[in-house]
Amino acid sequence: MVKQFLYPGFETENFYECPSCSEAITNPICHDCLAKSISKWLDFYPDLKKKLAPRLKKYVQNVNNEASSALNCVACNKKKAALCPYCFTEGIFHLLKRVNINKNVLGEFLVYFNFDPEKQGYIQEAEQEGLY
Ligand SMILES: [Zn+2]
Ligand SMILES: [Zn+2]
Numbered sequence: 001m002v003k004q005f006l007y008p009g010f011e012t013e014n015f016y017e018c019p020s021c022s023e024a025i026t027n028p029i030c031h032d033c034l035a036k037s038i039s040k041w042l043d044f045y046p047d048l049k050k051k052l053a054p055r056l057k058k059y060v061q062n063v064n065n066e067a068s069s070a071l072n073c074v075a076c077n078k079k080k081a082a083l084c085p086y087c088f089t090e091g092i093f094h095l096l097k098r099v100n101i102n103k104n105v106l107g108e109f110l111v112y113f114n115f116d117p118e119k120q121g122y123i124q125e126a127e128q129e130g131l132y
Contacts, residue, residue, distance in 0.1 A: 016071050018084035028081030030073035031063045034088050086115040093122045107131045
């Protein structure tokens, strides 16, 4: 969703808010780039990668299909960043939990892909569960 705010005396600025959490997206990274880095990380865990691959693919496809508009990705520069990185990785976090992965591996995922620096979402959840 692109929202236009008109400030008196200022030019019109476009704000793009994440359709999932309604926060303004300040660090747009697209689902393709994030999925690529996650898949690279999964190379360390071939069995898990095998198990997760079809779900990951489906998830990325869903995000792609539901995107009505998007921002330019800071990594690949394609206009494909529809969800904020937090919401995207939150989905992955829950995918990982659903396949019952090892707690240490899940904790490692959160170290590499922590888009919750204020600990208000999945990091808080993970801390409560002793994962992080
Ligand atoms: Zn979001
Ligand atoms: Zn990208």
